[in-house]
Structure formats: C-alpha cells, structure tokens
Amino acid sequence: MNGASGNGASDGVGASRRESVLQRRLSLADMLDLPSFVEVVRSFSELYRVGIKVMDTAGDKLADVKVGHGDFCSYVFGFPEGRSRCTATVARVKDGPVAPVQSARPARGDGAEAAGIIALPCFTGLRYLVMPVRWEGDTLGRVILGPFTPEELADFPPSLTDISGVDLSRAHELVGRVRRVPERTAAQVLVHFGQVLAALVASGQRAFLATQLHIEAMLETHRDLEANNARLAQANTRLKELDRLKSTFLGTVSHELRTPLASIIGYSEMLAEGLAGALNPEQLLYVRTIVEKGESLLNLISSILDLSQIEAGRLRLVMGPVDLGSVIQTAVSSVAPQAQRKGVELEVRLPPLPQPRLAADADKLRQVVVNLLANAVKFTSSGGRVSVVMSEATAQKELAAQGYRVSVEDTGMGIRADQFENIFQSFYQVDGSSTREHGGAGLGLAIVKSLVEGHGGRVSVESEFGRGSRFTVVLPLQPPLSEHGGFSALAPMPSPGGQDRF
Amino acid sequence: MQLNHAQRELTLKIVYYGPGLSGKTTNLRHLHAKASPEVRGRLLTVETHDDRTLFFDLLPVFFSTSSGFKVKVKLFTVPGQVIHNATRRIVLQGADAVVFIADSRRGATADNNAYWRNLQENMKENNLDPSQVPVVIQFNKKDLPDARTDAEIEESRRRGGEAVVGAVALRGEGVLETFHAVAQAAYRRLDMRAHLARNLGLTEAEFLGQIFRRMDLTGTALAAMYGRAAGEARSGDGR
Numbered sequence: 001m002n003g004a005s006g007n008g009a010s011d012g013v014g015a016s017r018r019e020s021v022l023q024r025r026l027s028l029a030d031m032l033d034l035p036s037f038v039e040v041v042r043s044f045s046e047l048y049r050v051g052i053k054v055m056d057t058a059g060d061k062l063a064d065v066k067v068g069h070g071d072f073c074s075y076v077f078g079f080p081e082g083r084s085r086c087t088a089t090v091a092r093v094k095d096g097p098v099a100p101v102q103s104a105r106p107a108r109g110d111g112a113e114a115a116g117i118i119a120l121p122c123f124t125g126l127r128y129l130v131m132p133v134r135w136e137g138d139t140l141g142r143v144i145l146g147p148f149t150p151e152e153l154a155d156f157p158p159s160l161t162d163i164s165g166v167d168l169s170r171a172h173e174l175v176g177r178v179r180r181v182p183e184r185t186a187a188q189v190l191v192h193f194g195q196v197l198a199a200l201v202a203s204g205q206r207a208f209l210a211t212q213l214h215i216e217a218m219l220e221t222h223r224d225l226e227a228n229n230a231r232l233a234q235a236n237t238r239l240k241e242l243d244r245l246k247s248t249f250l251g252t253v254s255h256e257l258r259t260p261l262a263s264i265i266g267y268s269e270m271l272a273e274g275l276a277g278a279l280n281p282e283q284l285l286y287v288r289t290i291v292e293k294g295e296s297l298l299n300l301i302s303s304i305l306d307l308s309q310i311e312a313g314r315l316r317l318v319m320g321p322v323d324l325g326s327v328i329q330t331a332v333s334s335v336a337p338q339a340q341r342k343g344v345e346l347e348v349r350l351p352p353l354p355q356p357r358l359a360a361d362a363d364k365l366r367q368v369v370v371n372l373l374a375n376a377v378k379f380t381s382s383g384g385r386v387s388v389v390m391s392e393a394t395a396q397k398e399l400a401a402q403g404y405r406v407s408v409e410d411t412g413m414g415i416r417a418d419q420f421e422n423i424f425q426s427f428y429q430v431d432g433s434s435t436r437e438h439g440g441a442g443l444g445l446a447i448v449k450s451l452v453e454g455h456g457g458r459v460s461v462e463s464e465f466g467r468g469s470r471f472t473v474v475l476p477l478q479p480p481l482s483e484h485g486g487f488s489a490l491a492p493m494p495s496p497g498g499q500d501r502f
Numbered sequence: 503m504q505l506n507h508a509q510r511e512l513t514l515k516i517v518y519y520g521p522g523l524s525g526k527t528t529n530l531r532h533l534h535a536k537a538s539p540e541v542r543g544r545l546l547t548v549e550t551h552d553d554r555t556l557f558f559d560l561l562p563v564f565f566s567t568s569s570g571f572k573v574k575v576k577l578f579t580v581p582g583q584v585i586h587n588a589t590r591r592i593v594l595q596g597a598d599a600v601v602f603i604a605d606s607r608r609g610a611t612a613d614n615n616a617y618w619r620n621l622q623e624n625m626k627e628n629n630l631d632p633s634q635v636p637v638v639i640q641f642n643k644k645d646l647p648d649a650r651t652d653a654e655i656e657e658s659r660r661r662g663g664e665a666v667v668g669a670v671a672l673r674g675e676g677v678l679e680t681f682h683a684v685a686q687a688a689y690r691r692l693d694m695r696a697h698l699a700r701n702l703g704l705t706e707a708e709f710l711g712q713i714f715r716r717m718d719l720t721g722t723a724l725a726a727m728y729g730r731a732a733g734e735a736r737s738g739d740g741r
Contacts, residue, residue: 020592022560022578023504023515136543137564137572202544210548210557213589220588 018219021212028056028133028140031204038063040196048189049179050148054133054197056141059095069126069147072174076124081163085123093120098132098142109187115194117187122147123159126178131190135201143197145190149180250308254301261301265294303443306367307426310450317361317454319479324404325350327362328388331369335377343382346373349389358393358404358477364451365475371444372408372471379469380412396474398458403476410470415463423461424449448473456480503598503692512702514575514692516684517594519621520603521613522582525642525671529603530561530577532677533717541565541716557581558593565712569703575685575713582617591624599636599688600625601680606641606649606668636687638665640680645670678714678722685710 037054045052045065054063076082092102100106100118107117107129120128126147133141156175161168268290270276279287309315332348339346369388376386391405415423422428426446448471452459456479463469504513518526527547534545543562558581564574580590594600602621604614625632639662641655650658652668659666665683669676689698689709698704711728719725 020595022576022593023596025513136562137566137574202546206546206548209546209560213548213558213592216592217586217588220592224588 018216020216021209025138026205026208027058028054028135028201029060029062030208031135031201032062033204033207034062037200038065040200041065044189044193044196048181048186050145050181050186050189052193053094053144054141055094055144057139062141067179069178072124072171072178073147075171075174076160076163076166079163079165082160082166085159085163089120089122093128093130093144096120098130098139104130107183107187107190109184109191111191112187115191117190119183123157124175125149125153125155125157125160126175127183127186129183129186129190131194133194133197133201135198140201143190143193145186145193147178148186149175149178151180151182153180247308250304254305254308257301258298258305261294261298265291265298268294303447306447307443307450310447310454315450315454317364319359319361321357322360322362322365323357324360324365324390324406324475327365328369328390328406331366331373332388334370335373338374339377339386342377342380344377344380345385346377347385347387349387351390351392358475359479360455360475364454368448368451368473369406369408371448372473375444376408376410376412376469376471380410384411384468386410393477396476398460398474399456399476401476401478403457403474405472405474407470407472409468411468414465414467414469415461416465417463420461420463424459454479503696504596505696509572510570511572511574512698512704514573514598514688515596516575516577516599516601516688517597518577518579518601518603519590519594519617520580520582520601521605521610521617522584524582524603524605524610524614525640525669526579526582526603527559528671529601529640529642529669529677529680530559530579532671532674533563533577533681534561536674536678536718537563537713538716538718541713557586558589563713565716567702567704567708567712571702571704573704573709573712575688577681587620587624590620591627594621594624594630595628597625597628597630597635598692599638599684601684602637602639602664603642603671604639606644606655607646608648608650634691636664636684636691638667638680638684638687640667640669640671640676642669642671642676644668644676645673678717678719678724682710682714682724685713 041052041054041063042065045067049067051066051069053061055061077086096102098116098118104118104120106113107119115131117129117131120130122128127150128144128146131143132139133143156171268287272284272287272291328348332346336346373386373388380386387409389407393402393404396403396405424445426443449459452473455475457473457475459471459473461469461471518529520526530545534542541563546560548557559579561577562574566572578593580593602618622632625635641650643649655666655668665687667676667680667683669680671677689706692698714724714728719728
C-alpha cells in the first residue's frame with residue numbers, strides 16, 4: 001500500500017513538470033518574429049512588385065502582401081464564373097501539394113529545382129510560383145509568389161475570355177498593373193527570399209529556444225528551491241520541538257534532583273550541629289565538606305532549572321517597586337566573602353539620594369547582579385579590583401526610555417572581542433578545555449541576559465583582553481507590558497531572525 | 503523517442519553530457535563538419551555572455567528511410583557549468599541515449615565522478631532508467647600529459663557495462679566512432695522497445711547506413727564499413 005502510494009506520488013511529480021520546448025516540434029510561427037518578418041516580406045514585395053504570401057502547414061497566413069494584382073483579380077472575381085475559377089485556383093495554390101502534380105510543373109530558373117519551386121497557372125493566364133519552406137528535413141509551410149504576368153503571355157487564354165460579360169479591354173487595362181516578369185526572374189526572387197527566410201528562421205529558432213529554455217530553467221530552479229525550503233522548514237520545526245522537549249526535560253530532572261539534595265544537605269547540617277550526638281573534629285570536617293559541596297551542586301541545579309524555565313517560556317516575573325540601590329548592596333554582600341577570600345577589592349558607587357526606584361522583580365534583579373559580580377570575582381586574580389557603578393535615572397539610548405545603568409567592572413583576564421556574542425549562550429565557556437582553571441556550568445550570563453531582557457532591558461560587554469571587562473546592564477524604569485498583561489522573561493531566541501509581526 | 507505514425511516521423515534524442523570544458527561542443531562541431539548538408543541541419547549554439555558558459559548546442563541529423571519514414575536524430579549538449587543543473591535536467595528530458603564525455607586526465611577524475619553522479623541523479627529525476635538508456639563513455643583529451651593510458655581506459659571499460667571510446671575531439675579522433683557507438687546503442691534500445699525493424703521496416707544497417715554513408719569517414723575504421731558510399735556522398739556534395 002505504501003509502495004503504491006509512493007510510486008503514485010513520484011509519477012505525479014514527473015507528470016506535473018511541463019514537457020520541455022526541446023521536446024516539441026516548433027512551428028514556423030514559433031521561430032519567426034512575426035512583426036519584423038512581415039516587414040521583410042513587405043519590402044521584398046515592394047522591391048519586386050509581386051505579392052508574397054507565407055503560410056504554415058496548418059494553413060495559417062503568417063504574412064500576406066498584395067501588390068499590383070488586386071484590381072484585376074477583383075474585376076474577374078466579380079463574375080460568377082470568374083469567382084468559382086478563382087476560388088479553385090487559390091485553393092490549389094494554398095492547400096494543394098507543393099509538388100509538380102495537379103496542373104503544377106517544376107518552375108524554371110537557377111536553383112528552382114533544388115528549392116522545390118513549382119509553377120501554377122491561373123485561369124487568367126497569370127502565374128504563381130510556390131516554394132516549400134523546408135527546415136531540417138521537415139516542411140514547415142509554403143511561400144507563394146504572385147500572381148505575376150509571365151513575360152511570354154501574349155493574350156488572355158480562353159479560360160478567361162469565355163467568361164460571359166468580361167470586358168477584355170478593361171481586363172487588359174487592369175492586367176497592365178500586374179508585374180510582367182520572366183518566370184526565371186521570379187524564381188530567382190523566390191530562391192533569394194528562401195535564403196533570407198532560412199536565416200531568419202535560424203536566428204529565430206535560436207532566440208526562441210534560448211528564451212524558452214531560460215524560462216524553463218528558472219522554473220526548474222524555483223521548484224528545487226521550494227522543495228529545499230520545505231525540507232528546511234520541516235527540519236526547523238522538528239528542532240524547535242526538540243529544543244522545547246530538552247528544556248522540559250531539564251526542568252523536570254532538576255526538580256527531581258533538588259528534592260533529595262535538599263535532604264542530604266539538611267541532614268548533613270543536622271549532623272554538623274551535633275543534633276545526632278557530638279562529632280569528632282575529623283568527622284565534623286567531612287560533614288562540612290558534604291554540606292559545602294552539596295550547596296554548590298544545589299546552586300548549579302538551580303541555575304539549570306532557572307534557565308530551563310526561561311527557555312521553556314515559563315518563568316514569570318513578580319513585579320513590584322524595587323530600590324535598585326539596596327538590590328545592589330544585597331548582591332555585593334553575598335559575594336563579599338568570596339572576594340575577601342581571594343584578595344579582590346570590591347567597590348560600590350551608587351548615586352546619592354533620592355532612592356532609585358523602578359518596577360521590577362527584586363529577586364531576579366539581585367540574581368543578575370550576583371551573577372555578574374560572581375563572574376567578575378572569579379576571573380579577577382588576587383590584588384585586582386571589582387567595582388559596581390550605578391547611574392542616575394536618565395534617558396538611555398539603548399532603550400529610548402528613561403532608565404538606570406549598572407556596570408560591573410573588573411581588572412581580570414578580559415574577553416576577546418570574537419567571544420562577545422558567545423558568552424551569553426547557555427553552557428558556553430570561553431575556555432572549553434577539560435583542564436580549565438575556573439569552574440561553573442556556563443549558565444550565569446545566559447540567565448543574566450534572559451532576565452534583563454525579560455525586564456525590557458539590555459546587557460552588553462566591553463573588554464580589553466588581559467586588562468579587564470565591563471558588563472553593563474540597562475534597565476527601564478517601567479518594563480513594557482507583555483501581551484498577557486503580566487511580565488514574563490523572554491525565552492532566548494535559538495536563532496537570529498525577527499519575531500512575528502502579526 | 504517520439505514516434506508519429508500519422509506523420510510517419512521518428513525523432514530520437516541523444517544527449518552529450520559531461521563536465522565543463524570536457525569537449526562536448528567540440529564533438530558536435532566535428533560531426534557538423536563531417537556530415538554532408540543533406541543530412542544535417544544548422545548547428546545551433548546558444549551561449550551566454552561569458553563565452554565559456556555554453557547554454558546548450560543542438561545538431562539535427564535527418565534522413566528518410568526506404569519505407570518513407572522521416573527519421574530525425576537530435577544531438578544535444580548540456581551546459582557543463584555547475585550552476586546550470588536545471589538546464590542539464592531539462593535537456594536530458596526524454597533522452598534515448600547519452601554520451602558521457604570524460605576528461606582523460608587523471609587530475610579530472612573527481613570532476614568526472616561528480617558529473618557522472620549528477621547524470622545518474624538527473625536521469626532519475628527525468629524517470630529515465632539507467633539500465634534502459636544506453637550510455638557511451640568517451641575518454642577525451644587522450645593526447646594531453648597526465649591522460650590515462652589505453653590500458654587504464656580498458657580497465658575502466660571492464661568496470662562497467664558502458665561502451666568506451668578514446669578520443670581527441672579537437673583533432674576529430676574518436677568523435678565519429680563515439681557517435682557510431684551511441685547511434686547503434688540507441689537504435690538497439692528502441693528496436694527492443696518499439697520494434698523499428700518490424701513495424702517501420704527500419705533495420706539497424708539502414709539506420710546507421712543512412713547516417714554514416716553521408717559522413718566523411720576518412721581516416722576512421724568506419725570508412726571500411728561505409729567507405730564507398732561516403733566517397734559518393736562527398737563527390738555528390740561537390741567538394
């Protein structure tokens with residue numbers, strides 16, 4: 001069943017593709033630019049003062065120029081017998097075989113035989129020459145030259161004179177306007193015309209095929225691109241789904257890890273406090289190590305949980321009026337012991353009163369500052385300095401709004417400019433080697449970026465490699481409302497590209 | 503193949519395929535020069551502005567059979583440049599046989615392989631079964647340094663089912679032989695499918711004879727097979 005439908009589909013693809021112009025048999029009209037061809041026929045006719053008709057094999061006229069014979073023919077056509085004889089002659093000329101049969105004979109003249117030209121008499125004594133249009137072994141149509149008056153014609157034949165009512169002197173007067181020419185000359189004109197026509201068909205065929213093939217190639221390329229786009233879109237949808245599953249998975253696993261870990265830490269603390277009896281100094285050291293390592297593991301898991309919630313779009317910010325100065329102070333006090341242990345000087349510069357207030361989630365903002373400070377301390381060696389500077393509430397060009405600017409600056413190892421983009425990605429480490437000196441999961445800055453952007457702010461980095469770095473967070477006084485009326489952190493975009501407009 | 507019983511016409515399509523600059527157009531130019539005007543049309547060459555980027559060429563060869571059927575063999579080249587894959591695919595549509603022009607130089611092996619795979623893909627895209635559409639391989643540019651030796655070409659022939667012909671197309675060597683091999687293969691395939699001999703009265707000998715007796719085969723092994731008549735054709739041509 002599957003196989004059958006599969007075959008059907010591939011047949012469908014083959015059938016939906018148009019047959020190429022190269023597979024088609026071209027008509028004379030396909031290969032000629034008709035308006036300019038008609039011009040050529042007209043100038044030929046006028047030069048030689050003989051009418052020329054060009055017809056394709058379907059009997060359609062491509063060009064038809066009448067010169068000289070119009071009045072004479074109309075006059076003869078005015079008599080019933082003339083009309084019927086004229087109709088028969090014209091039918092023979094236009095639709096009969098281009099061969100020396102049915103009253104036709106090979107025309108006289110140089111090259112006339114090779115060109116297949118036949119001579120056909122008109123009942124009036126006038127004459128037509130008809131030449132097949134041959135192209136690559138095919139006959140594409142015919143060229144009709146005439147009628148002209150053969151030079152040897154002395155007088156009208158009985159087939160004209162026996163028509164009752166014809167005024168012969170009037171007929172003589174009118175036939176005088178028809179070109180009188182030897183058949184040889186007329187045949188030469190026709191041979192020459194055939195050569196011009198062949199040249200026109202050759203260039204016309206070339207132009208026609210090139211144009212058509214260009215169009216076909218373009219359509220074919222378009223078809224290929226569409227198929228590729230569909231494949232990419234499908235792959236993209238699948239990747240997005242996998243990404244969401246990953247975040248959900250991380251969130252769930254982190255939660256399941258945290259619960260037993262909290263028990264391990266809790267029970268270890270109870271042991272350390274002697275609730276289960278006194279410990280000797282060695283036991284106490286071991287248990288404290290368990291607590292300490294347990295807490296760093298818990299921090300790591302919390303970061304993963306935060307990030308996975310942000311990525312899954314589930315993190316909600318609890319907004320309220322926040323004193324940014326006190327948030328910074330709290331953050332500084334939480335990294336101060338670490339800085340002290342390492343011998344790194346911590347400096348805080350806050351604007352004087354009034355109290356800097358903005359609408360934000362205080363806990364999340366503290367996390368932002370703590371992450372930046374902890375990073376700065378981590379990458380600054382002993383004797384260095386980390387400073388956090390906060391601006392007054394002023395217009396911020398990044399936000400096109402009023403807001404605060406908080407910079408965390410260090411004298412640490414710095415970051416190369418080519419890493420500026422990457423450091424805000426989850427799990428990214430500038431030093432990715434397994435022997436790296438500094439620990440961490442590479443989540444701190446990703447969380448900072450998500451939280452800051454969730455507040456409608458921006459985070460950026462400047463650094464001079466080997467001299468130090470400065471991370472700057474710009475926060476608006478009032479974050480923009482999200483579409484749900486609440487505030488939520490934006491999931492970081494997995495790929496560059498605009499957001500939906502509608 | 504397009505067979506029109508009403509008009510008594512048979513049209514065959516042979517496509518010259520291969521990497522850019524491997525000599526496809528050179529093959530067609532030589533055939534055009536060697537065919538007498540009564541069996542060949544104009545060589546249509548469509549080039550883009552950059553004269554190395556050939557778009558495609560078309561050389562029609564035609565004759566009437568003794569039973570009054572008009573036979574037309576259309577020879578096409580595909581553009582070799584990588585970007586013209588869509589055009590290659592279109593030109594390949596409905597091919598009855600393919601000549602793959604490979605560059606004999608060892609350094610061109612990767613290119614030959616890439617275009618060979620491209621041919622297989624495009625045949626598949628056109629619903630052409632590679633086991634049904636005969637392919638003749640021409641190892642062109644045999645005179646250049648670094649070209650494969652005859653022994654290597656022979657070994658390459660044994661590796662696959664395709665007929666293999668060595669050539670120096672610029673000097674005309676191997677061009678008529680390649681065309682003969684592909685015309686014969688195309689005829690045999692179509693005779694199996696449409697019974698040309700039985701239904702049209704067109705035998706292999708007549709099919710090939712109608713074409714090759716009207717070509718200047720001087721200096722080729724084919725001259726012995728069609729030689730006498732070829733001389734007549736030349737003198738009939740007035741040259």
